[in-house]
Amino acid sequence: MDEHEAGGAGEAVAPEPRVRALLLLALPALAVGVGSALTLWVLDVASDALGELLWTIVPDAVGVANGSPWWTIAVLTATGLLVGLTLRFVPGHGGADSATTEFDSPPPPATAVPSIAIAVVLGLAGGVSLGPENPIIAINGALAVAAFARVSRLVPQRLAVTLAVAGTIGALFGTPVAAALVLTGAVAAIRGGGSLWDKLFLPVASAAAGALTMRMLGVDSMQVDVAPYTDPQLLDLATGFAVAAASALLGIAAAFAFPYLHRLFHALRDPVVFTTLGGAVLGALAVLGGPLTMFKGLEQTAELVHEAGRYTVGALLVLAVVKVIALLVAASSGFRGGRIFPAVFAGVAMGLAGHALIPGMPMGLAIACGALGIVLVATRDGWIAIFLALTITGDVALLPLLCVITLPTWLLVTKAPHLEVEADARRTPQ
Template sequence: MAPTSAADPQLRQILAGRGYRRLLLLAALLGVPVALVSFFFVSAQLALQNLVWEDWPEDLGFDRAPWWWPLPWLLLAGLILAPVVTRMPGGGGHVPAHGLGGPPVGPKALPGVVVAALLTLPLGVVLGPEAPLMALGSGLALLAAQLSRKPLDAMNGAVIATAGQTAAISTILGGPLVAAVLVIEAAGLGGTGMVVVLLPSLLASGAGALVFTGFGDWTGLSTGDLALPTAPPRFTPDAADFLWGIPAAALIAALVAAGMALGRRTEKWIRPQTGLRTVLCAVGVGVCLAVYALVTGRDPAEAALSGQITLGTLAADPHAWPIAALCALILFKGLAWGLSLGGLRGGPIFPSILVGAAAGVVCSGLPGLGTTPGLALGIAAAAAAVTGLPLTSSVLTVLLLGQGAYHQTPLVVFAAVVASIVTRLLRRPQGPAEGAAPGAAAAAGDGPAADPGSGSAAGARPGGGPRPESGPPGPGRDPAP
């Protein structure tokens, strides 16, 4: 308790200062425009996705998208993305193989991020919208800071960028709670530093969530946030669930780690000829999706995209999925996700959650392991493996499970911790140059938070990139030893 008591005078001085009160007000005000832009951004992306994968196949007389449907659309995604990556500032955002988000994205890099996400993710890229949303939030926040009468210093700019990221990511995670936990865990801070960063982030995400929810009701537009339309049935885990659940969580973590390793290898392969090989990478993703549809006779959209819709379908009726189809989904979506991590642009979390959930349902066939516990541990283990944040992953899983969450919490926490440890053990240490994504400097170079000497708050951003000093991993850094 002594460190907390010693920090109280410093914290009181910070909270009482005019500069920090102005920072809190700015954070709360920023949550509104960030949420509005994020709302229409995600709504437009979902509308394009429905157009490509549902409306156009029906217009052509198909009951669902045919097996070959992903091939032309992923080719188009590669052709769109290649000039963005090679010519636009920021390269369309960070490479998702390095984690959830890179350094805060400045205003100059925003057009590339928006074009890459809005025009390629709906075409079937196996990535989620979370990283582009965080980039959008930080870019808008830094733009507002640059336009203010009293420009913020580097440290306060980093805090505002974090608040913008948090406001944006809370819209797709269903509210400010998960985003706030993410800030705490990713920051690796305690005491004064945690409070200083957390309060503006909570205000921004709370204001943003209110606006986001209201606009959804007023406009009737869907945003496809990460939620299960039908919660799994209540089920109390027993000894058998833990007996099978721990090794199952380790297996799922190994699967996710293998996909992330494929992403890093893909990125290295792309670097010498970025434009051409970006297109080839996108085509490779399309081939994986087409083969899934051919092998299973099912809709290729199940393996394409972020997986939010398929996750809801799987959770609503896991027994409707044959084991062979689930294994094919794990294999081909996992391969497509790994390729997308290294060569395309988007967020890494959502597809990994679907892969983990499918693996959990497959493991639920083991004697004594129930379907609901299998689904719960699969989601928690995959989220923890890809983010390196077991607490955030546990909270996210509990919120997703809804009514059945209370009894699953111990198993969820065990799975998240085991997956986090296994991922760290499996991950090979990186050299100093391996963690830096091409274009990262350009992405962050036009905002106040980009200053490497900006103080401890700069390391608190939830999308923070690799830093030379040691410290706990965040979603912007791969969980490394």
């Protein structure tokens, strides 16, 4: 979010806001947070139901063996075809290409919401290696702007978008802390005086409402089951950085390849063609890497950690590389989705490989550092990288080490390309 945009969001709440103004705006902020969480939950439920149909009910009914390679390729290819048809013919054309968007990208018009929802549900259900974050933020931003435009002038458009971003991030990660960290940089750019927390008050209210709503709906957290970190050693700084750096280098390699792969797919011009082709490639990658390398990666990350002892170092590295390639193919070939959840899976796989390779390295530290490295590349935000590393392990004892390890890792990634397609590759015919 640039300075002008951040200023627009901040102008709704003056640099030194009155308590009365914050209290009045808190009600719409809470409403946006609850609504954002409910939208995410509905799309999750719909994609889970469709996924159960595609991967369990229909195969059982027709006698297809679980994990059949030809069924995997067929479903992902068909998913690509259906998403391509959505992008080509449904009004709104699936919104902006997810390869070109970030959390704070401008929302689409409300008329694009149905096509985005169809595309993201198909992708999540079909096993595409992308998360829901970018499209669900776009949907909630569009709905918030449209709703407030109809019912109230109290909440300006830019503030509505900020509240939707915050509420969705709170719902996605199960805590308002994530939204506060994401938006800290944006509100720091707002001109004028006033407390930072005056500016964060409304976004955090929205994020808290979103997080609490998801908790009440019984949505699982991102935390995996690992032993707590209890015996800090100076050597852990070196081994932790080694794992974080290896994970970051994998992310940097992906960032270098991303725009070239994006151009290669989009040179085919017709989304029905390049998204169907992308689905077929994803099917082949799923056969190569196995079921764990499919879908958004949240449940698969927990399963990988639980069964880590079954995998050799080589197998873990294959899982990480295949997942990153699948992420690049999905994002490059027109599927709608975010890049953070698949990146976390790849980072955790890298961390488990580091744990297996380095004698005595605690698993929690290895997992956290693996996630930290690649998420730092994907988000270019040290706070979010540290937050996700801690969220996955649930171990605050790792915080001092992660803060130190983030510093040299940041120097490694700061001049590398972003894991996002730049403006010159954004012209995608629909």
